[in-house]
Amino acid sequence: MHPARRPGRPLPDGFVAALQGAFGERVSMAEAVRAHHGRDESPFDPQLPDAVVFAHSTEEVQTVVRLCGQYDVPVIPYGNGSSLEGHLLAVQGGVSIDLSEMNRVHSINAEDLTVTVEPGISRKQLNEALRDTGLFFPIDPGADASIGGMCATRASGTNAVRYGTMRENVLGLTAVLADGRVIKTGSRARKSSAGYDLTRLFVGSEGTLGVITQITLRLYPQPEAVSAAVCTFASMGDAVRAVIETIQMGVPVARVEFVDSLAIRSINRHSNLTLREAPTLFFEFHGTESGVREQTETVQEIAAQNGGEGFEWATRPEDRGRLWNARHNAYFAMLQLKPGCRAVTTDVCVPISRLAECVTETEADLIASPLPCPIVGHVGDGNFHVAILIDPDKPEELEEAERLNRRIVERALRMDGTCTGEHGVGLHKMDFLLDEHGADTVDTMRAIKHALDPRNLMNPGKIFSWSA
């Protein structure tokens, strides 16, 4: 077993001096700065890095990584801190490389529908920069995450049913490897068969193979017309059937989100709305004026055939905004169901044919639990989140949340699904990863990790253990 560095061992003096020599005031060992970088949106207790460096270029990241290699110090890349799975916790100490100041747009190529950016830019900053081009970047995980972090966790969100995930939308990237070498993967061509797909290997590698310092993304034309619709159903099963039929008809729905009664109640309270407290689907359609009308009419018909009620649609931006803002604020609305709570958020994804069954069985678990547990789902992808609301001061509530999560994951795996649709493995799901893929597949991942990071310095302790 590799002698992994343990937290608490002070940084070597020579290392700190070298870091300060290279970065001056952009190195911080202040408690508050380290505390900010040793936590994320997960319910885990913070684990602080020993130092934080604010990097400004690939070359600077290379300098930090080389120094860390020289002194055997772990490296943790940091974007916007919106991880839900403990990715940013310095479980073996080390240096957090804050990339938030590397947030420039390197180049926009409107004819090719590509943009090349630094990893610290957030998705909202990116879309702001694209505003006058007629193009947009659709991946929307809810939080205003950094593009680098979205790459590292293979993020997706509400638009994935139409536009795919980070897996489909990263064309190439630049990464600093554990030994300090810089590699460029992919190209600006839309497709390539040139060797192993290192781009896809880094997308979803959660910082464990290197630090991503530049990313080329696919863009999409802003749709000529957009409409939104909302509709309630007697049960999750009816709602899912409507979605399956919609997709089988080839309707290119841009978003379709499930929100359960409890989540609707929280949204009503938070956004001062009067939505009917029932299982609800939110739709969004993108296309030409007539295409959007046709999509909406088709879906309205399908919804009616599945018992959908109160189908309401909106093409005016302010009406659409009202509906979708409510959905977007669901996470914060749900937190307000239990003042002072934190959420343990599950993230399973199953084949859509099993989704109704999976959610229905899960609802039975949740009703039997003392904790409030609203559900929202990216139903077109088969991905749903239960926000299990716990009092952070009551360990028994965390334990109950873990029990519920475990049951939900076991159920999803039985149904040929995955323990994580879009949040990543991080610290929280290392055992589930083994259950999902089996030891030989995880061993194969481990062999790649050992080959590219033989001293276990790149975000150690995440995704899987160093030794089998």
Added chain:
Amino acid sequence: MHPARRPGRPLPDGFVAALQGAFGERVSMAEAVRAHHGRDESPFDPQLPDAVVFAHSTEEVQTVVRLCGQYDVPVIPYGNGSSLEGHLLAVQGGVSIDLSEMNRVHSINAEDLTVTVEPGISRKQLNEALRDTGLFFPIDPGADASIGGMCATRASGTNAVRYGTMRENVLGLTAVLADGRVIKTGSRARKSSAGYDLTRLFVGSEGTLGVITQITLRLYPQPEAVSAAVCTFASMGDAVRAVIETIQMGVPVARVEFVDSLAIRSINRHSNLTLREAPTLFFEFHGTESGVREQTETVQEIAAQNGGEGFEWATRPEDRGRLWNARHNAYFAMLQLKPGCRAVTTDVCVPISRLAECVTETEADLIASPLPCPIVGHVGDGNFHVAILIDPDKPEELEEAERLNRRIVERALRMDGTCTGEHGVGLHKMDFLLDEHGADTVDTMRAIKHALDPRNLMNPGKIFSWSA
């Protein structure tokens, strides 16, 4: 350097006996069978494997791979033999595992739009099996390739502009690793963030990391309506501008293919047609009746604005069939421009904004060459093929073809493109891969190969050299 096995060394007696014991008549060492498996559609001279085994299951593949490991014998997976890059040549001898009898459909999940198949099934066999489901598998590289081979080379073809490539359409797979272990990657969920993307690592690995024995694919609803259109332009530049505007308008064109004057002439002769001999675009549109009409009208307008002439469109299946059959037969039509010839096929792919420039400069090279060189292109992806027609008995013609190819690749790389859009690296482009990605990136691929196949037995000598 690893002592790679050299061809010509006879197979160990114990190995042959063990293979025959396990597979009986499904092992062949007959010259004709070996000759069939030691060639492909590339212009390379055949290099025969020492034996061919016809496998029927993952377990049987595992048996062959384990025996090969025990006796230090290379393994080459074989599907339908339609590779264009020498992937199947036994450059270090060894055993060709013929997977063509593993061509079953394991399960179709219509609600999830997924199918799980064995690797030997061809794309036409698959679509035949899907016919009554209302679904189809869109990836169409022209040849009736095996799905396993299409995975291994990250194939795409005429539909990729709308439906993506094998990269986007493989959800998960089963593979036998070099050490005989069987891994399952991915799941049937549409998306996942569960660990390293081993699925995408195997897609495009050209048999060098293991043998793919089962594949889960995404399917799509058969469109309600399909229309086709054809239009000629004064130049490639005008045609490409029309395509760029089409894509920027968000028209979800299903296919858009460029065919140059010489290729049109060959098609006219071969299919007995009277298409105008000019740079031509072939379009196909998928959608609802009204959606397809709208798409066609929009594109007709854009084509006219770019000097397009003779815009002709067809919704009746027989008329569409006539147009697209002509395009599909282009490869064989082009071969008939020079009786007895073979084609050296280039495969560069560039950002679409550089495509016109890339093709125009290439046309100047081709005009100056004594060889006939028709061009066809998947213009929506920036990918085009020059079929350089050579007399296989004249080494100077092969040399001239290589010179042209080298110039085309160098040009594409200067334009931020790739040496191979869809055919793979194989034997032919190992140097180009280095030029494209640089030594450090190829070293990273090599480190993965060394980790997963430490004795270099899986399709050795392909993609990159074993040692730097």
